[in-house]
Amino acid sequence: MIDAHIHLDHYDSHNLYDEIERWHEAGITGVIAVSKDLPSSYQTLALQQRFPDFVHACIGFHPEYPLPGARDFAEWRRLLQAERARITAIGEIGLPHYELANLPDRLEDHLAFVSQILDEAVAHGLPVALHAVHDKAALMLQLLQTKGIAEAHFHWLKAPPAVVRQIAAAGYYISLTPEVCYRQRDQQLARLVPARQLLIETDGPWRYDGPFSGQETTPLFLQSVVQQLAALFGTAESTIRVQIIRNTHSCYRLEPRFTS
Ligand SMILES: [Zn+2]
Numbered sequence: 001m002i003d004a005h006i007h008l009d010h011y012d013s014h015n016l017y018d019e020i021e022r023w024h025e026a027g028i029t030g031v032i033a034v035s036k037d038l039p040s041s042y043q044t045l046a047l048q049q050r051f052p053d054f055v056h057a058c059i060g061f062h063p064e065y066p067l068p069g070a071r072d073f074a075e076w077r078r079l080l081q082a083e084r085a086r087i088t089a090i091g092e093i094g095l096p097h098y099e100l101a102n103l104p105d106r107l108e109d110h111l112a113f114v115s116q117i118l119d120e121a122v123a124h125g126l127p128v129a130l131h132a133v134h135d136k137a138a139l140m141l142q143l144l145q146t147k148g149i150a151e152a153h154f155h156w157l158k159a160p161p162a163v164v165r166q167i168a169a170a171g172y173y174i175s176l177t178p179e180v181c182y183r184q185r186d187q188q189l190a191r192l193v194p195a196r197q198l199l200i201e202t203d204g205p206w207r208y209d210g211p212f213s214g215q216e217t218t219p220l221f222l223q224s225v226v227q228q229l230a231a232l233f234g235t236a237e238s239t240i241r242v243q244i245i246r247n248t249h250s251c252y253r254l255e256p257r258f259t260s
Contacts, residue, residue, distance in 0.1 A: 003030075003032065004201040004248050006219065031056065041079060042079070056089075059076065059091075061093060066103055089129050094131035095111065095139060096110055097134055130154050131156075137163050153251050174189070175200055176198065177225075179208060180232075226240050
């Protein structure tokens with residue numbers, strides 16, 4: 001199983017290597033590791049170098065933070081150019097929602113920035129890992145279509161059903177988190193996403209409630225997510241697992257050697 005969205009740089013760096021070994025031994029075959037800014041992009045690439053068959057690196061600027069300065073962005077573009085072969089996708093990028101009122105830049109500035117970064121994705125032929133929730137999801141979808149982005153992943157999507165259907169109709173991918181195990185909203189979302197466009201993620205180390213309350217989030221939670229989806233859809237767990245791995249490979253264009 002592959003975790004389609006995790007922030008490895010937010011875990012305690014002292015035991016992260018051991019943790020990754022433990023996840024791997026327990027059946028996790030890879031993670032799509034996103035970044036939130038320039039230093040985090042370097043960290044994710046360093047982890048990719050250490051675990052090249054496990055860590056699939058995404059570099060980007062998280063939209064719920066202040067926009068990067070021109071120097072950081074220029075350096076990030078050079079990093080992208082230089083390390084293109086080791087980069088799986090651009091992310092986490094998107095539009096702010098939760099922090100918008102507290103950020104120094106306006107939504108228009110974020111739209112202009114994400115538009116610029118989508119141009120980089122097109123230029124380098126890379127998929128994008130997106131944070132665009134509630135009323136920002138439709139704005140993001142419009143921008144993706146204007147830019148002609150082929151592969152995009154709306155991570156932890158929260159959006160009106162009509163918008164979810166439009167995202168699905170455009171062929172983009174949508175992920176569920178462990179919340180699907182205890183929250184009706186996410187269970188409803190699961191039913192709206194076509195089987196071939198569904199991914200699962202932890203957004204770790206973000207913490208969850210319900211059966212995960214008080215536990216550190218790891219990709220091992222995905223086993224419960226698979227169980228839950230199997231119960232929701234009345235399908236075998238193995239069928240769900242195979243389908244989701246296939247979807248993650250298609251979305252992020254992972255090489256066939258990254259199997260199961
Ligand atoms: Zn995230």
